[in-house]
Amino acid sequence: MEETTPGGRRPTMADVAKRVGVSRALVSLVFRNQPGAGEETRRRVLEAADELGYRPDSAARLLARGRSRTIGVMLTLHQPFEADLVEGVYPEAERLGYDVLLSASAPGRDESKAVEALLSHRCEALILLGSTASIARLDELGRRSAVVVIGRTARGANVDSVHTAEGKGVRQVVNHLVELGHRHIAHIDGGKEPGAAERRRAYRAAMRRHQLTEEIRVVPGAHNEDAGIAAGRLFLSEERLPTAVFAGNDRCAMGLLHTLGRAGIDVPGEVSVVGFDDSHLSHLSHIDLSTVRQDAVRMAEHAVRFVVERLDDSTLDPREAVLDPKLVVRGTSAAPPSATGSAGPDDCRCSPRGHRAGH
Amino acid sequence: MEETTPGGRRPTMADVAKRVGVSRALVSLVFRNQPGAGEETRRRVLEAADELGYRPDSAARLLARGRSRTIGVMLTLHQPFEADLVEGVYPEAERLGYDVLLSASAPGRDESKAVEALLSHRCEALILLGSTASIARLDELGRRSAVVVIGRTARGANVDSVHTAEGKGVRQVVNHLVELGHRHIAHIDGGKEPGAAERRRAYRAAMRRHQLTEEIRVVPGAHNEDAGIAAGRLFLSEERLPTAVFAGNDRCAMGLLHTLGRAGIDVPGEVSVVGFDDSHLSHLSHIDLSTVRQDAVRMAEHAVRFVVERLDDSTLDPREAVLDPKLVVRGTSAAPPSATGSAGPDDCRCSPRGHRAGH
DNA sequence: GCGCTCTACTAGCGCGCTCTAGCTGCGAGT
DNA sequence: ACTCGCAGCTAGAGCGCGCTAGTAGAGCGC
Known part of the structure; x- marks a missing residue:
């Protein structure tokens, strides 16, 4: 498989050619899989190359081509x-x-x-x-x-x-949550990260379409766990939690889930969480994050x-x-605490009961 | 900043040289920051290069050098x-x-x-x-x-x-947990992943050193969240939880934390969790994972x-x-449920009370 | 004037490869 | 016999650069 070339240099085409007794050009043909070399010669060239440990030099190849x-x-x-x-x-x-x-x-x-x-x-x-x-x-x-x-x-x-189509994905998320009966649907956005602006815009539009303009809530964030954690703390520090949160991406959702989990909040019992990406994270069997699948x-x-x-x-x-994209409904989204069926399009803005779990 | 070269080709040293009215070699000198070029010429060369959008070609450079x-x-x-x-x-x-x-x-x-x-x-x-x-x-x-x-x-x-020094890190983890009063310290190992064998071995040795040979428990796993999740489920399915778990790395610890969190288990109240790596994950403010810092x-x-x-x-x-490495004690490790001080070196093998939180 | 050094520059080979043009020998077609 | 075509091969230029050996000219001492 390997033999040192005289001088310890890395072997070149010329070395291979000399060993087989053909021209450099022929070796080149063989390595480019081009017609013009005989079957037998081809075999011998490859064999010799292998013995020498020859590897085509992509710098030179690049330069020449x-x-x-x-x-x-x-x-x-x-x-x-x-x-x-x-x-x-x-x-x-x-x-x-x-x-x-x-x-x-x-x-x-x-x-x-x-x-x-x-x-x-x-x-x-x-x-x-x-x-x-x-x-x-x-x-x-x-x-x-x-x-x-x-x-x-x-x-x-x-x-x-x-x-x-960020918009489509976001719309699916909001529709899904509204169908489950949610009204207080917050969004943790991704700041300047790619796609974040579209998701934010689409969230606002979708909420408006459901006559939930008054419920629109965008929490500034980023596409990482820290943002989810920070947003989670913010929610927990407030009088009542949103019943659903649409996170800017899966990592953000993970941070949120973690904070909610440690505070004893049941997901999806008390709060539904939906992510975006369908990265490896959300596949994970037990995390089981509802999210938007990007292929x-x-x-x-x-x-x-x-x-x-x-x-x-x-x-x-x-x-x-x-x-x-495609909404993948998994285990982190469900009907809000009070809802038994889907909520009607009334405009009651008070949540049925205040949520706030102790630490 | 940019001008197309005749022919649309990518500009070369020769183009720059011609534009300035010097030789190719001179341009080469300038770009290698070598002495031998006058101050004024140097400036003009760089200027011309910038105008042409010249960028040294590392393939050619590589080949020549x-x-x-x-x-x-x-x-x-x-x-x-x-x-x-x-x-x-x-x-x-x-x-x-x-x-x-x-x-x-x-x-x-x-x-x-x-x-x-x-x-x-x-x-x-x-x-x-x-x-x-x-x-x-x-x-x-x-x-x-x-x-x-x-x-x-x-x-x-x-x-x-x-x-x-995996061993040292692991020893610190086990010492730390034992000092807190833990005896039932399980380890989720990393299978064939790099470093896993050493961590496993060191865990066993450290447990033996504390006369906890009988408590040694290695759960097969990997260095990812799934392994932590699987191990968490395994623990939850059993009669009683270990009071502390040393995960193969931070990702694995994350999975475990998540599973425990969803099952309503208090960390570190009921179970302490320690990771390994001190990757970004564990820094995260609210996850606050005790782990072993590798720089x-x-x-x-x-x-x-x-x-x-x-x-x-x-x-x-x-x-x-x-x-x-250095053990970084954060928020996921504490004394086990019953322990009020550090446990003495007695060999009682029963945990003070069975832990099993409902879902 | 001479030789000397020092700075600023240039000529040109070669890195390992690709590719075009051509060269050889051999069987088929007329 | 003589092209012709074709498969199999080779010679050699050139890709963009680094680098060695060299040159031109200025400055200096004697």
Whole structure:
């Protein structure tokens, strides 16, 4: 499987060629799976390569070939949903003959730095997860290479976008809760995180549609556990709890669930909680979170296909794939405490009884 | 900031050079921050580069320079602790003048595939997070390039390793719980995950040291929420709960906390829970998990320094950095229900009262 | 004037690969 | 016989850069 090359250098095509007694070009053909090499020779080349531990050098390959056939993915590493997306990107990219490079943004390494790294590695396409870049910035990137953002819109920029019909998902959530009899439905929003604005807007619209304008309650938050925890504390500190909370995403819902759990509040008995993402978290057997399912794999596939098609034809107009989400009703949503059936459309604003569990 | 190059090609050094009216080599000097270019020229070169939107091509750079100065990081994307590690790798690598490439293993993309990708991108060093590769496999990799594994040992293989003194951490956990008066201390282990074997072993040893051999209870699990949930259900289905549970890591502890919370069990009133990792999760204000702190940033720094030093001198013997962990006592551990002080070293094996909260 | 050093710059090879153009030999067609 | 085509192979340019060896010119002492 392995033999050291004279000089300890990493073996090159020339080494393989010499060993087999053919030209470099022939070895190249074999490794690119191109016609033009005899069956027998092909076999011998592969054998020799294996013996030498030869591995094609993608830097050189990249340089020689005009195109890099590499897709760069920028991610933040802290959203489990992004992990799901990445797992969807790999197989689809491989299927289409593309390589994938990952670059994380992090504290001290902002988004543009992460993107620069990808570009300098010659990624010809970029998939941005959880990007908070401005439209102008996206547009600039979009002219340089094929770009798709996932999880947000990017109208006005020369980039493709793949996201969920946030509005539809939110509407399903509110409808579901209202049908169960809820009226005091609060929303913990995601601040500036991708998708948050749409979810907030849709929540407001859906509440209005149900004549629950007066009940609209948006608690500022973020897409993480801390926001859920903070919101939970806020609710607990108040006179009465909402009967249902629609959290900005699953992580936020988790934080909320935790705080409610520790305060002895029964979910869904006293409070219903619904999340958004359907990430690994919510699948977990016993957490059993009602949430809105976004199909990570399909989103990833769309994204990869978008950038690949754009690479083939850069004159394409920006496209937007809006996938329908699906409410997944699990164990954290049920009828509110007092409701025996669905509530009528009366406008009584008082909740039947005050909720407040001791610690 | 940007102008299209004739032909729409990505601009190269030659383009910049021509624009300024100097040679290619001069531009190269400027971009490598090497002496030999006049102050004025340097400024003009950078200016022109900016106007053209020039970005050095790392493939070409890599190829020309013998060394790639690139560190590849393999990760699984699903452990928040790994995200913390990656965030530590970036700044240290940058400080030492190295580039970082990420590659994820995932279902359908096993570890060796992820590593192959890194190697073919000419990473000269590898940092493996959560590797489950065999010693033989690691050894093979270690001869090909500079390799460090984080979070596990790799004795016998030609690779460096950075991990926590799992034993010490576990001992602190058990000591802490015993001092609080606990005797029924169960451990949810991490199966084959990195570090799990050591934690399990240390748990057994620590229990024996406290003459609690008879109380040793290892529940098979994994380093994720599901395992904690499953273990929680198992405990709840039994006649009596352990008074304390030491979970294999924080995610597992989270799952356990959740299950206990929903069953109305008071933590730490009835059951104490301690995790391992001190990942973002446990910091969260209201979760407030007692856990064992592993310093991700320091681990990452060690790892980067190890591989860099090994690149400078490949004859180095394999080294092992074992960092001392630190028990962080937060809100999920307290004295067991009956204990008023610390328990004496008697060998009564019955718990003072059976615990079992209704659902 | 000479040689010397020092700064600022340039010429050009080579990294490992891809790819176009061409070369060889052999069987089939006319 | 002589093309022709085709399968199987090779020569060699060039991708964008780093780097070594070198050159031009300024400044300086003698």
